[in-house]
Amino acid sequence: MSTTSVDLHAHGHEAEHAHDPHHQHHFTTMEQQFDTSKIGMWLFLVTEVLLFGGLFVGFGMMQARYPREFVEAHTHLVRWQGALNTVVLLISSYTMVLAVNAAKKGIKSKQVLFLALTIVCACIFLVVKYFEYSHKFEEGWLPAKYYSYKGDSLPACMEKSAGPEAAAAAPTTPPAPCTNGYATFFSFYFMMTGLHGIHILVGIIILTWVLIRANRGEFSSSYYTPVDLVGLYWHLVDMIWIYLFPLYYLIQ
């Protein structure tokens, strides 16, 4: 592994791109810098998939344990609201692609327009979510120990009446009917849609940041990395919803 020396400044790309203010010193070329950023973003998205993946697996295990309860609990979700949000997010993905495309071509007005439309879609999604959540809060379809809906035809809890341990624990737990499974469904529902909602919120913030920079005319065909990476993030957030929607609203 001995080395010889190569003069950096003789390297063609170096001289060519030396003027770009976004060029960081430890990259030889802008292309290398762009590719590296993209690898970084993809890896980050992998961690996001695994973050949600844990919850998906947990949901699957609990659904296997309470198949009937999960199907029954899901009827409390309003299907058209979920479908509306799916459509809204699909549209936002499309506008995001158009924004990235405009950034690649360096067309400022289109970048601003499509980024703004994406943000609008994200806001619509959150508004719909707000109505969904508040309805559930009113009816008492809440996680685990807060679950207080009275309308279910719940069976008596077998596990709690059996054994001396359960009898000792009885005063601290609500008496029959048993909410096991129903409550678990809503624990996961709020966990997963909540975590997804946080991601939408973060998306709005970074989209706004990119929008401001686009409005300053910072992006051109030689440098549009932030728009591209935010686009990747946004598509992932949409995709997670594409999986969440059938999982919660369309169980059979």
Place this chain on the structure above:
Amino acid sequence: MDQAIKTTPRIGDRPRPRKNYLNETRGFKSWAFTLDHKRIGIMYLIGVLFSFLLGGIFALLVRLTLLSPTHKIFGQVLLTAEQYNRVFTLHGAIMVFLFIIPAIPASLGNFVLPLMLGAKDVAFPRLNLFSFYLWLTGALMALTAMVFGAVDTGWTFYTPYSTTTDGPVTLMTAAVFVLGFSSIFTGLNFIATVHKLRAPGMGWFDLPLFIWGIYSTAVIQVLATPVLGITLVLLMLERSFGIGIFDPRIGGDPVLFQHFFWFYSHPAVYIMILPGMAIISELIPTFSQKTIFGYRAIAYSSVSLALVSFIVWGHHMFVAGQSQLATVVFSALTFLVAIPSGVKVFNWLGTMYQGNIKLDTPMLYAMSFLVLFAIGGLTGIFLGTLATDVHLTDTYFVVAHFHYVMMGSTVTAFIGGLHYWWPKMTGRMYSEKWGRVGCLLWNVGFNMTFLTQFFLGSKGMPRRYYNYLDQFQPLHAFSTVGSWIIGLGLFITAAYLLASLRKPADAPDNPWNGTTLEWQTSSPPITHNFEEQPVLEREPYDYRPVVAAR
């Protein structure tokens, strides 16, 4: 070719540059806001060594408490049972999350990886600094939790105990969550760096094996740690809001927590051991002055260890009420781990065979590693085998096994690597004589402490217990005396390393005649690592003089 000989510097054949990464800029801000991977590596090093000291003090306290079954030292009870639970939890949590996971990748790896690649920095220098501050935040949160009464759950935070016990469990798990993200970002950074910032001419199979090890580690960091993150979030929500996912009273399942936890934490032990193996793969060829035996086999074994690590988590739950089928399958998969581990050990031995072995301090640690790792690895087979595991599970046998792998192997490699790169990082040589004394004490103390615990465990001494039967006292006492010898050895090591900083810079650029690129620059390196972009021309671990190659 004559030119090439010149760029493999020997002692004193190149004037030392006046400016290096340590003295180019000065002052607190120049460190706090630095983007230089070398400075961030040094800051991590100081942080993890401080954590090691803290975790070590707790370990000594645990051992001292167990010196006698009455727990009395000079007539006073040293720790009550509750305090004992907190102290061993702190020992475990600090050693795992604050010390050993970041120890090699974030400190030595951060310093060496870009140098070995011939790069100016890691791919994302700002993310690198951010991940250091995340680590610092997590560490401060963990310390705060300690001040406010500490947790007594063990480092594994098993439900339902962790959701019902008092103490700042939520703060502690939040700290671990933050530390997890620090680890993710380090891994992400390294993967991108290895993919995109290799020197011209450096293909994947020209990478030093240290890089292969760190790369495999990074893959696990990125893939496994998010699952720990979400598990800890669920635990925090369970404690704060009672979402009931792990609570059987409202339909949850506490074993689900164990599955989630070990889906991360089993790969996490490979986050700990793979960088250790990575260091050994550098030390052995360098101090044997012989081309590594089975380069590709070692490289692939690192990657396959990373992959296998994801499918063996169930072996932590053999007695936790997992289905028999799952138990048998996990046991069979666990044995797969032996294959890549064995491949590595035999290739290292093959490298040493007929090599020109120099017994400098780093090599002494590397050879200690081989012995200690063999013991740690072989006793793992006892625990992976179902029939023996039922007897040995949750005994001191398990404690001894994982200390042989985590401490005997990873920490030994870490100390070896620290000595190996110490001249590069600081520009100073340490006292070789005291280095050997430190290594000897480390080996004697370690084996006294933990070999004893295999006997304790197989005789039935359960782990984590405060009380024990009088018949176990001789072994416990022997183990405790061993822990003092470890302490003494580490104290001496710290003393001579720190003493070396007081003298003027005397280290040559390449004190060990290493072939990897970090030895081609000055000691300590300049801020931009290399005067000129290095280009790779020879295979790694080619120790022949350039003239002879002609």
